Amino acid sequence: MSEAIIRRPARQIRVGNVPVGGGAVIAVQSMTNTPTADVAATAAQIRRLEQAGCDIVRVAVPDEASAAAIAGIKARIGIPLIADIHFDHRLAIAAVRAGADGLRINPGNIGTVRKVRAVVECAKERGIPIRIGVNAGSLEKEIVKKYRGATAEGMVESALRHIELLRGLDFDAIKVSLKASDVARTVAAYRRLAGLTDVPLHLGVTEAGTLFSGIVKSALGIGMLLSEGIGDTLRVSLTRDPSEEVRVGFEILKALHLRRRGPEIIACPTCGRTRIDLFGIVERIEQALTGCTAPITIAVMGCVVNGPGEAREADIGIAGGDGVGILFRKGKVVKKFPEERLVEALLAEVARVEKSLKREAAGSGDLR
Numbered sequence: 001m002s003e004a005i006i007r008r009p010a011r012q013i014r015v016g017n018v019p020v021g022g023g024a025v026i027a028v029q030s031m032t033n034t035p036t037a038d039v040a041a042t043a044a045q046i047r048r049l050e051q052a053g054c055d056i057v058r059v060a061v062p063d064e065a066s067a068a069a070i071a072g073i074k075a076r077i078g079i080p081l082i083a084d085i086h087f088d089h090r091l092a093i094a095a096v097r098a099g100a101d102g103l104r105i106n107p108g109n110i111g112t113v114r115k116v117r118a119v120v121e122c123a124k125e126r127g128i129p130i131r132i133g134v135n136a137g138s139l140e141k142e143i144v145k146k147y148r149g150a151t152a153e154g155m156v157e158s159a160l161r162h163i164e165l166l167r168g169l170d171f172d173a174i175k176v177s178l179k180a181s182d183v184a185r186t187v188a189a190y191r192r193l194a195g196l197t198d199v200p201l202h203l204g205v206t207e208a209g210t211l212f213s214g215i216v217k218s219a220l221g222i223g224m225l226l227s228e229g230i231g232d233t234l235r236v237s238l239t240r241d242p243s244e245e246v247r248v249g250f251e252i253l254k255a256l257h258l259r260r261r262g263p264e265i266i267a268c269p270t271c272g273r274t275r276i277d278l279f280g281i282v283e284r285i286e287q288a289l290t291g292c293t294a295p296i297t298i299a300v301m302g303c304v305v306n307g308p309g310e311a312r313e314a315d316i317g318i319a320g321g322d323g324v325g326i327l328f329r330k331g332k333v334v335k336k337f338p339e340e341r342l343v344e345a346l347l348a349e350v351a352r353v354e355k356s357l358k359r360e361a362a363g364s365g366d367l368r
Contacts, residue, residue, distance in 0.1 A: 005258060008229045010200045013129045013173045015056050016080025016101035020129075020175060020232050021200030025259055027055040027233040028249040029202070030242040031084070036066035036073075043076035045242065050079055051291060052246040053261050056233065058082040058104060067094035074099045082131070089115040093122045104131040108140050108158065113165070120169045129173035131202055132162045134189075136180035150180070152188035159193055174199050175232070179206035183221040190225050200232035207237065214238040215248055222249075226256050260295040263350070266311060267300040274302035276320030276339050284343050294354035298346070299328075315353065318346050 012022025020027055030049050034041040036059045046057050061067050061083045074081055082102040083095035089110045092103055096119075103123060110116050123130055136150040139158055147154040155178045166174055176199050178189040186205050194201065205221040218236040225231050236245040236252070253259035267282050268274075282300050289298075299317030311317045312331030319326050325342045327334045327349060337345045 005227060005256060006229050008194055008201075008231075009198065010232055011172075011198045013175060013200060015082065015129055018055050018080050024232070026226070026231060026253060028053060028246055028253070028259075029056045029058060029082075029233055029235040030054050030245045030249075031058040031060070031235065033242060036060055037063070037069045039069050039072040039076070042069070043073050046073065046077045046079070046081075048243055049246060050077065052243040053250055053293075054079060054242075054246045056080045056082060056102075058084050058235075060084045061091050061095050062086075064091070064094060067091050067098055070095055070098035070100050084133075085110070087111075089119050092119045096122045096126050096128060100128065102129045102131065104133050106133050106135070106138060106162075108162065109138065116165060117169055120166060120171045123173070124171055127173075129175060130166065130171070132159060132166070132174060132176045134159045134162070134176065134178045135206060136182070136185065137206075150185075152178075152180075152185050152192060155180070155185075155189040156192045156196070160196065163197060163199060175202050176200075177202040177204060179204050181205065181207040181217075183217050186221050187224050190230055191228070194230045201230060203231040203234040204237055210239050211244070214240075218248060219252055223252050223256065226252065226258060262293050262295070263289055264297045265289075265300060266297065266314060268302045270302045274320065275322040276302070276325060276342075278302045278320060281318075281320075281343055285346065288343070288347055289350065292350065292354060294350065294357050296350065296353055296357075298350065300346075316346065316349050318342050 007023065010021035012024060013020050018027055032042050032045050034045050036042055042059060049057055057079055059081060070081065070083060080101035082104055083100040084104045085092040087109050092105060110119065134155050136155060139150050139154055143154040143158055144150055159176050159178055163174060178193060180186045183205055190201060203222045203225055205217045214237060222234050234249055236248040238245050250261050254264055265286060270278050285300060296315040299311030299314035301311055301317060301319040303319060317328050323339050324336060325339055326336050327345050
């Protein structure tokens with residue numbers, strides 16, 4: 001068992017009904033990629049994100065139609081919605097009045113202090129938080145000049161400047177993100193800021209890229225920070241369906257024992273002893289368990305010689321032979337099956353365990 005991670009103390013805010021910071025579970029976020037003004041399409045995508053476990057969702061608000069659409073979207077979804085605003089403070093105010101549960105702004109591109117104050121007063125009136133989104137690609141010109149580039153130090157200075165601005169307007173419901181596409185710079189910026197303020201931190205590596213590069217960058221950057229106790233919410237940025245972002249986010253949290261949702265599938269890399277289609281079997285199991293929320297460990301092993309022994313800590317597992325395989329629980333063989341029935345047998349066992357866990361949760365009143 002790995003040592004428990006000691007979380008950085010952060011003051012708590014709320015995004016809708018989701019607590020952020022102050023020891024609350026780390027929230028997994030994503031962002032829609034549909035036109036926000038298309039209420040039906042955006043709401044449908046958010047519902048798919050909800051099924052994947054997404055806690056908070058963000059939508060782009062580039063125009064008045066998008067701001068107005070927030071009311072219709074909110075009526076069709078069950079998770080808090082954050083409006084992402086750039087440049088036009090009037091869109092931020094319109095989004096809040098339409099029912100947004102939070103704002104993501106960069107005060108540096110909203111305009112004058114008067115405009116920032118108007119946004120803050122509206123957010124204060126509705127009791128919603130603001131995320132200060134500092135991005136390496138859009139730092140203030142004087143900061144870039146001072147540090148001779150978009151450095152981690154410059155990102156932190158920008159964040160502290162904006163925190164001071166909002167607090168000077170008597171507004172404390174703040175969280176901050178410091179994102180760059182470079183992992184080392186992102187990590188350095190968060191580490192530096194973490195020791196200088198108690199605001200909750202939203203983690204992410206921006207423009208992380210396509211599936212493989214994006215997963216690697218995000219797992220490294222977000223994972224390193226989480227392992228040091230830094231971070232209260234996260235978003236994995238991928239050029240994919242946003243549901244994949246949520247899935248990867250939970251996998252990062254699961255690997256660090258910070259949060260558990262759904263099964264953990266462990267599988268051997270295969271070797272010359274493997275006589276079944278292990279790759280195909282793992283893919284079928286992963287697809288079939290997309291909606292499963294049971295916190296169980298499933299092993300999919302390539303041979304019956306070492307399978308049950310190497311995966312004895314798994315709750316349930318299968319191991320292949322030559323056209324046949326075995327189902328085992330906690331390292332003990334339950335039954336032998338033909339290869340074509342292995343997946344079916346495993347999924348039936350998972351369903352049995354999930355049903356049992358739900359009964360137990362209902363009995364204890366814990367239905368999370």
